[in-house]
Amino acid sequence: MNGRHDAEPVAGGGYRFRLPDEMVGVAGMVEIELALETGGWRLWRRGLPTVTVGRDGGEVVSFTLEASRDSQRIAYSLTPDLPAQSELRLAIDGARLVGAPRLHWHPRPRLNGPFLILAPHPDDAELAAGGFYSDHADSLHIVTLSCGEKLKGVDRQYLDGLDRTLADATRRKAEWRRWNVYASPMLAGLPAERSTLIGVPDGQGWPLIHDGTPQRPVWPLREARAFNRAELPFSEADVLEREHVLAALRQMIDAIRPNTILVTDPEFDPHADHRATSLALAMALAKSAHRPTQVMLYANHYRRAYPPGPAFQPAWMPPRSIAIDDLFDDTPTPMLWPLDAERQKHKALLLDSMSDLSPRANRRQQRRRARRAGFVPTFAADRDPYFQAAVRSTELFRVLPADAFVAGWFRRLDTAD
Template identity: 35%
Template sequence: MKKIDYQYALQPDWQSDVLLKKQNTSNISNLTLADEAGFAALKHDEFTWLLSFPYQSTHKKKQGCISAFFNNGEQNTIDHSQFFEANQEGTRHLNLSGLLSKDKTLHQLQLAFEHCKAPTEAKLLGFKKPNLADGPILIIAPHADDAELAAYGLYSDFADQVWITTINAGQNLQSLDRQYISGLDETIGDATQRKAQIRAWNSMTTPLLAGVKFDRLSSLGYFNLTKESLYQTPKESQSDKAFPALTPQISRTFNTLKLPNDEQNISSGQLLIEDLTSLLEQIKPSTVLVTEPEIDPHPEHIMSAYALALAINKSSHVPNRVLMYVNHLRKIKKFPYGPEHSKTALAPWYDTKSIFGHYSCYSHQLDVKTQKDKVVSFDSMHDLRSKPRIQKMLKKWWHNKVLKSHYKYYGYHNYFLTHIKANEVFTFVDGQIFSQSLIHSIEQDKKH
């Protein structure tokens, strides 16, 4: 069995040791807090709750499952269950957010363990929820679909406050047979141009499903930028090999917001930072969402976070907080684990140190209707329309007919499985700390 501890630079606002006691020989455990008085004094629904515990799988192939339910006879549902790796052990985090409230406390909560051992000790971590209602929310998506994958539920619930900007044109096409519509274009240049146009259209229309206003959406159309190019060659103009005539203008057709690079129409690090600075000063967001640059390995996702840091440093407006999300993982394709509509916690990570020092955690709950709306938003994105390959079709049939599992298989892309969950989980830090920490890391890179 493989031992891997999930570790984070988390800074909870409240915590307490927890004892778990099994009911006779059953797989059900009751929880007892060491600091019951302190817990009772808190407004439970104002916190994100994570239970840090030693996980141990008991099956080589089947994922471990922990289900939370209340001893008042309330029926357990899939959105109360969280799944973990098969054939692994180590520190994990069970997301209890949305379960604890004024009427439902930890005393009433019970945990059922399947294909994993019930621990005897754990630690309950409480994180004060950010006040997202305190001003505009700006979501920075490196590509069309990143905002939906990470935060469709969040931006649906705050649609009247939300602005979304998509940084990259997303025009890269490996070959002609990878077009959205087979055989539509006959040259790689034409197909590349069309892909950029389609992805811009996706990014400017999908948020309308959630009620986000059209004039609060923007597509910037940058390409071939990296973290290094932002500060090593910021003025260097980028060109696309397949379609040299490509410029940001191809993605800005529908924009109503006026930005500095509308006139320059060049893909460069300096102009991206100027556009993001302009967005910060026009919108004055209290909250900004962007990809987590330490955990998410995609180069353009990392670049997007560093571009935001440089823009905050240049801007006259500093957001109160930056929420960070993870859409890609290193060598991990099945996280978040388990069937659609189940719970999830923080993305796998293995270090208690962070360039941000410490960070907090926020879990945003999605009801079933919003989760199904999120499925529709995925289906509206051309990049998520995977073809029904035989292997995937057989896997769907096996789960439905033979295993009779809870899997729905709404689509053939993995994101339809992994990102349709009962919650969306973010880390967050103060806006100034976000900017200063990443700029400091840039300066350290220069020294080395």
Template identity: 30%
Template sequence: MKKLDYQYALKPDWQSDARLEKQTTDNQSNIVNLTLSDNTGFAELNPEQYTWLLSFTYQSTHKKKSGSVCVILENNEQNTVNHRQYFEAGETGTRYLNLSGLLADYQTLSQWQLVYDHCLLMPDATLLGFKKPDIHHGPILIIAPHADDAELAAYGVYSDFSDQVWITTINAGQNVQSLDRQYITGLDDNLKDAVSRKAKIRAWNSMTTPLLAGVKFERLSSLGYFNLTKNTFYNASEKQQNDSVCPELTPAISRALNTMTLPNDESNISSGKRLVDDLASLLDQIKPTSVFVTDPEIDPHPKHIMSAHALALAIQQSGHIPDRVFMYVNHLRKIKKFPYGPEHARTALPPWYESTSKFGHYSCYSHQLTLKTQKEKVVSFDSMHDLRSKPRIQKMLKAWWHKKVLKSGYQFYGYHHYFQTHIKANEVFTFVDGKTFSDSLLQKE
């Protein structure tokens, strides 16, 4: 059994020791009661105004089957997938159960029970409460490193707040590994044409998919940068970057549909400085109170790390500092199955193993998605060319095996693994204030 504790630099606004005790003395029972040490303190709160995470010690009891924990509500409902959260097979250690959106009042909690399968829950636990940020007021800017990153991480957020959301996509996403990896096989017979076409398609994806959720077209922008890394900001910010396959490629290829005017529209150069200028201009024009961007500590994708640093520099350059910066994770080191479990299950923070952070401490926000919104999110994925994975025989067999033989609850809406991992009942973020985000990243450089 592999021991691995999830650790985070979390700073809850409220917490209490808790106990997970079996309902009966029957060793065969897989039901525990959840009780709190600080009942009085909890009773004084409005649970709906908080994100709730239960920190507990998890122990898998199966080498291959994922452990799961499900909340039983007052009506004994326990089979609804959006009340269940899944964890690693063959592992033990500290885990976090997302209870957000399920706490109506203290009386409900006093009757709360958890059902667990293919795992054991140790008695000692801690309930952590994080005051929900007020994102209802003021503009929201979502920064997507690539077309589809905003949908993967925050479709529910931008759907629920569509009348105040702005989305900008940084990278052209033009890379084509080979001609047989085109979106449409055999469409282009040379790599240069394929690269140019892919850049146009991904810009079109980023500028049209949010319309499904009601985001206004004039609030969308595609910036078309390429070949930028974190180091380009600090070591070669003025240097023009060229695509190795298509040297004549410029950001203009991605900006054809933009209605917003940005500083690099005329110079049309892919460089670190130009990107920071554009983001600073967006901050000044939109004046967002909330900004969403990729987590530069946990998400290992170089373009995602670059995007966070670009935002930090833009905040420093801009005259506007957002109230808060939310961080999301779409990639993990050596992990492709998180969030675990079938579509529509619950999820919490991504696996991480450090109790300290360059941001000092951060808070947590869980955004609940209705089943209707989750299904709309499926449609948004299908509208993205990069997520239209081909139905290879191995994937078709896996889908058949899970649905017909294992009856595991997977729907397999699409053949790309994101259709399973990112169609969940929650979208979960960490966040800090805008000044802390910018200062913390830049002081380390």
């Protein structure tokens, strides 16, 4: 049910809206479209604009908005125990609404395991779905494509001065992050045998998968895959070809037989390796013996945007205006996965266990980050800013049938040709 409704203004300011009959007793979410006037906003004076949503004297939830975007969306969780006449109220501070908010109601899609998460790099599964996969650790596998070994310079290695050459430092980073692939999920109860690494060279996923250009890994495949419980095909190859990756994915899909696969969102995530991971899944599914029921999409990067505000508030919902592509005929259904306070803290541990997210910033760097972001971090002010973006009270996904996912990608490939 994706009906659109207008909220009603209330005396004294703000808006209210009632739960439709079709959503009574149904878990899901309401997507709230906001048309805003934010001109002249001064971050250094007031911080970021905020919207609060509350119901019938219950909990009030705050959402931080971007400082200068005219069209924004927020996603508010609905639980089955909401009474039929429940009334939600919305108020905004720091910006002016242009017209009444527009509402879209979305029942939560039915999810069935086993689950498989495809991650472009170590930490992508944790950033997007650390709470979700902790809640499904007994029926979930993670397949990571790349070690994430790319290093911009010797001065950017994790331990200053450890290695003298870029080649040595890069291999060291690959070894370090390979450990993350298996060790970090164990904090969530996921045994190491349900984590698998393929060994795609970091930063080369798109030319390898989309263009079919073979790549030579800086770390031999046999070494990269040394901790895998599953023996993947072509592990002795010196050069990695597209079919080698697709064969590995098909083997894992056919062995795990997942009903639901989580992968990067090709309509919102512009990172080339992330788009390559999504495309690789579509190509693998086209020839796999097993076809899952549905695909859940997640995005860790966005075009011209960064999730605003500190941690512990609901997930940021990107405006459609920043989408990078339009692949699917039917818009995927947005879905929120709730994380209570303890689960959010657990997710923070998962992220801090990741080598790429845990380096500390000095006080000067912290102040510069806070000024640029427009807010003071809620916690972990010295960590990577992804902590604030990822540790939220909900995780946002978009869900669509697996057949529609594959068809959308192949339609895009046909158009490109």
